[in-house]
Amino acid sequence: xxxxxxxxxxxxxxxxxxxxxxxxxxxxxxxxxxxxxxxxxxxxxxxxxxxxxxxxxxxxxxxxxxxxxxxxxxxxxxxxxxxxxxxxxxxxxxxxxxxxxxxxxxxxxxxxxxxxxxxxxxxxxxxxxxxxxxxxxxxxxxxxxxxxxxxxxxxxxxxxxxxxxxxxxxxxxxxxxxxxxxxxxxxxxxxxxxxxxxxxxxxxxxxx
Amino acid sequence: xxxxxxxxxxxxxxxxxxxxxxxxxxxxxxxxxxxxxxxxxxxxxxxxxxxxxxxxxxxxxxxxxxxxxxxxxxxxxxxxxxxxxxxxxxxxxxxxxxxxxxxxxxxxxxxxxxxxxxxxxxxxxxxxxxxxxxxxxxxxxxxxxxxxxxxxxxxxxxxxxxxxxxxxxxxxxxxxxxxxxxxxxxxxxxxxxxxxxxxxxxxxxxxxxxxxxxx
Numbered sequence: 001x002x003x004x005x006x007x008x009x010x011x012x013x014x015x016x017x018x019x020x021x022x023x024x025x026x027x028x029x030x031x032x033x034x035x036x037x038x039x040x041x042x043x044x045x046x047x048x049x050x051x052x053x054x055x056x057x058x059x060x061x062x063x064x065x066x067x068x069x070x071x072x073x074x075x076x077x078x079x080x081x082x083x084x085x086x087x088x089x090x091x092x093x094x095x096x097x098x099x100x101x102x103x104x105x106x107x108x109x110x111x112x113x114x115x116x117x118x119x120x121x122x123x124x125x126x127x128x129x130x131x132x133x134x135x136x137x138x139x140x141x142x143x144x145x146x147x148x149x150x151x152x153x154x155x156x157x158x159x160x161x162x163x164x165x166x167x168x169x170x171x172x173x174x175x176x177x178x179x180x181x182x183x184x185x186x187x188x189x190x191x192x193x194x195x196x197x198x199x200x201x202x203x204x205x206x207x208x
Numbered sequence: 209x210x211x212x213x214x215x216x217x218x219x220x221x222x223x224x225x226x227x228x229x230x231x232x233x234x235x236x237x238x239x240x241x242x243x244x245x246x247x248x249x250x251x252x253x254x255x256x257x258x259x260x261x262x263x264x265x266x267x268x269x270x271x272x273x274x275x276x277x278x279x280x281x282x283x284x285x286x287x288x289x290x291x292x293x294x295x296x297x298x299x300x301x302x303x304x305x306x307x308x309x310x311x312x313x314x315x316x317x318x319x320x321x322x323x324x325x326x327x328x329x330x331x332x333x334x335x336x337x338x339x340x341x342x343x344x345x346x347x348x349x350x351x352x353x354x355x356x357x358x359x360x361x362x363x364x365x366x367x368x369x370x371x372x373x374x375x376x377x378x379x380x381x382x383x384x385x386x387x388x389x390x391x392x393x394x395x396x397x398x399x400x401x402x403x404x405x406x407x408x409x410x411x412x413x414x415x416x417x418x419x420x421x422x423x
Contacts, residue, residue, distance in 0.1 A: 034310075036308075037307075038303070038304050141303065201300070201306035201308055202304075
């Protein structure tokens, strides 16, 4: 009888150990940083020469908004600038008619389920389309999106300002979503690596 | 799964009374036997590029019926999963999107095969054999990144040459152990992201199990 019991335990153990599962999406979503990028494959990026980037990062949550100006924010903005410069683009001021403009936004202290394009556009304080002289933002592709924002998520949109004279439409040629980047838990070096990775994984993005 | 455990419990309890009482002089040639094995899989080739880890998550149920001398025919059905977590990898798609993240890859499969095997010493305590399984699999290949679950499902054709041994717990025991090693080749493929296309999938399996022997 003892032998049978051992056999039963052996077999039951085998079955249960065989059926372990990976964590559900709710658990996977709490894991560390994710870098998601998408670019307009139909646009020759060599046609752009100059870009503009602000010296602040906008933060928004479900009730309020403001600006990050600290060292982490500066490290992000500097890293974007460095990557663009490496690819041959020239940083210019807002009054110098830049071809491209970067908009960097961080979702602060909020875990909500939303659809990416359309939520924060026009949010008080964020660049509305008319800030650039346009009538609206448009995606020439189905944009990178995520259905759940997490605290510290950063979104970078690269707007094409060269088409403003045609129909006042502002086309987003590249967008980036970096989950949990600005939680305060990551070092500046890690933040810089994530920005670098966003550029590295965008193969078609170069002036050459 | 409860049904499997229940069935196995019933088999053990009912057949215990059938233990042989003959004199322990020579062994006996089984008319049939049934195996329940724990499988460990080692992926090879393109399958190994998908999941590198060996996986002990699997089991197999089989039956063999003696035809003549040591020749047996039978079947195998089972369940197996190989899986691995990869830290920070980048996946590219043709639409210009790319994602870098921790990700999980796993494949689970349900193999089913007809088997022919030859036992060299069918009436001995240790009965080595050579066999060949021919059949197919149902497989699901999953790539999990955050809330994304990208997957393929495929049926395939498979071939499995196997070498193993049936080891009786006594000359007249109705119970024994099974140890076997096989190479499995399948026509299955993994096509989940840019660069992931595989030609076919192959693996090695180590089976260790128990065996119910019928006279």
